[in-house]
Amino acid sequence: MKIALISEHASPxxxxxxxxxxxxxxxxAHVARQLQRAGHQVDVFTRRxxxxxxxxxxxxxxxxxxxxxxxxxxxxxEKLLPHMGEFASFVVDFCSREAQPxxxxxxxxxMSGIAGLAAKDALRVPLVMTFHALGRVRRxxxxxxxxxxxxxxxxxxxxxxxxDCVIAECPADESDLIEHxxxxxxxxxxxxxxFDPEEFAPVERREARRHxxxxxxxxxxxxxxxxxxxxxxxxxxxxxxxxxxxxxxKARLYIxxxxxxxxxxxxxxxxxxxxxxxxxxGIEDRVVFVGRRERAALRYYYSAADVFVTTPWYEPFGITxxxxxxxxxxxxxxxxxxxxxxVRHGETGWLVPARDPHALAARLHALYADPEQARAMGKxxxxxxxxxxTWRRIGLELEEIYARLVGSRAxxxxxxxxxxxxxxAAAQSLRVVGSM
Numbered sequence: 001m002k003i004a005l006i007s008e009h010a011s012p013x014x015x016x017x018x019x020x021x022x023x024x025x026x027x028x029a030h031v032a033r034q035l036q037r038a039g040h041q042v043d044v045f046t047r048r049x050x051x052x053x054x055x056x057x058x059x060x061x062x063x064x065x066x067x068x069x070x071x072x073x074x075x076x077x078e079k080l081l082p083h084m085g086e087f088a089s090f091v092v093d094f095c096s097r098e099a100q101p102x103x104x105x106x107x108x109x110x111m112s113g114i115a116g117l118a119a120k121d122a123l124r125v126p127l128v129m130t131f132h133a134l135g136r137v138r139r140x141x142x143x144x145x146x147x148x149x150x151x152x153x154x155x156x157x158x159x160x161x162x163x164d165c166v167i168a169e170c171p172a173d174e175s176d177l178i179e180h181x182x183x184x185x186x187x188x189x190x191x192x193x194x195f196d197p198e199e200f201a202p203v204e205r206r207e208a209r210r211h212x213x214x215x216x217x218x219x220x221x222x223x224x225x226x227x228x229x230x231x232x233x234x235x236x237x238x239x240x241x242x243x244x245x246x247x248x249x250k251a252r253l254y255i256x257x258x259x260x261x262x263x264x265x266x267x268x269x270x271x272x273x274x275x276x277x278x279x280x281x282g283i284e285d286r287v288v289f290v291g292r293r294e295r296a297a298l299r300y301y302y303s304a305a306d307v308f309v310t311t312p313w314y315e316p317f318g319i320t321x322x323x324x325x326x327x328x329x330x331x332x333x334x335x336x337x338x339x340x341x342x343v344r345h346g347e348t349g350w351l352v353p354a355r356d357p358h359a360l361a362a363r364l365h366a367l368y369a370d371p372e373q374a375r376a377m378g379k380x381x382x383x384x385x386x387x388x389x390t391w392r393r394i395g396l397e398l399e400e401i402y403a404r405l406v407g408s409r410a411x412x413x414x415x416x417x418x419x420x421x422x423x424x425a426a427a428q429s430l431r432v433v434g435s436m
Contacts (some may be wrong), residue, residue: 001103001402002041004095004119005032006112008087009077011046013057013064022226023319024132027193028108032062034395041100045091045115047083049074067091078147080111088115092122101125104402108132110152113159120162126405128398129163131156133316134173136180141314142230157181164405167191167398169317170341189401192341193317194391199295200326202382203303211300219249219368222305222329224256224298225320227270232311232334234277238357239309239364241281246358247365256290256301263289302327306374307367313354315339322389325349325381330374332363342389348381 005028012029032042044059048066050073057064067090070083092115095102106128107116113129120127135152160166160181168174168190177183209216223236233255240253258268265272271289278287293301302308308324309332317338321331325342331349333339345351350366352359367374 001406002098002100003035003043003402004091004102004105005042005044006091006105006107006115006119007044007046008067008069008084008109008112008115009047009080010108011049011064012044012059012062013046023193023317024108026319027130027132029059030194030196030391031106031395031398033060034391035399036061038395038399040399043102045094045112047080047087048072065094067094076147077109077111081149081151084111084114087111088118091115092118095119095123103406104128106130106398106402107159107163110135110156110159113163114155117159117162120164126164126402127162128165128167128401128405129159130167130169131159131173131177131316132169133314134176134180137176138314145229163187165189165401167401169193170338172337172340173316189397191394191397191401192389193319193322193338194389194394195319195322195326195385196391197326197386200299200302200323202328202378203300205303208300208303212297212304214254214304215252219251220305221251221253221364222256222301222308222324223253223310224301224308224324225310227255227257227268227274229270229273230313232313232354233270233274235311235355235357235360236309237274237277237283237287238281239360240286241283242357242361243364243368244283244286246361247368249365249368250286251364251368253287254290254301254305255287256293256298258289258292261291261293263291298323299327302329305329307332307349307364309360309364310334310339311352311354311360312336312339318342321349322385325378325385325389328378328382330367330377331381332360332367342384344380344384347377348384349377 007028010024014025032044036042043063043065045065045067048068053066067087069087102125104126105116105119107113108130109132116127135156139146160183166188168177168188169192174188174190214220223233240251243249243251260267263271278284302324308329310320311334315337321333321339321342324331331343333343334354335351336354343349350363
């Protein structure tokens, strides 16, 4: 198949960890690679956000098309909607001029869905949609701090109504699509996110700590990912203070991420806010901002930590818990969204309320007091990640969906029954992911 992946603000070439670079960038990059390795031709369309970018870049045999839409500079994704008409027009024109037509379009995020619908109509190809976040659900959690306009809701409504398949990343995402968007359950497929076993695997803790320069014997807590308010990192900072005040344990919190390799409050304003929280609780010396790190280095940080913690208010899926589990590190995560799906409470780690630093501190103390349990949870997390959440598995599931949609459009009537049987089997297989 020839496949168009659309990801308007999240380029697969970008370094994850910044305000607008995170799980979606990783998702698109790995899905594209898996599909290309399976023998498909894959193009990724993303907005041109730097003046010196070429029209097309190559990534492991994949074409990354830099779409001219708006000024060629980095803009917050909340400011991109006015440029999406231009983005969609370019995508349709580019695709229409290709000698080999596209078989399927897979749009990522609601603004990419605008281009996806345009391509669906102009090229007469099926549209697969992954939202990565839902506007109405985001508004429930973020209120006035949500920077997207209300027109996002109507755009999402139309995409849900017209897409041939909507990918939910976890059962909670599926429920939100049905409850808030009246999505038809039969057109939803539950397909999770994943990790790459070649990228994330356990490193012996002493070696990992030597590699990242951490003290050998301290109790180390890791927070890694985008540094934005909704990730609830202030809750983790407060839990370190509660752990010290309530249990006498002096843990050190390492925060990896941001828009610069060296922690910079100008490049990443959230660092200044979090430093203020640490100062108010008197634990400035227990909170270390590491800065952004290359993907190849992250396995050492996950492996060096005694526990990985993530307590966002809202998380459609969350890739970092999977990466930590793949490195055999126990995870304490907020009982929300995809984290509720990936972390098995009491087995691979624990789920806690999103805004309860004392509940988090109690779980941190439990791992501190029982290293054997921590090791057992890490081992169980590694097994679960390998069994259910590799990018190879995710790529195969998406490939089945694409093939089913393409086949249903192209197959002659004599093949309809066989395609229907295949569709039923594929749907049943996909539902297994939702029941894990």
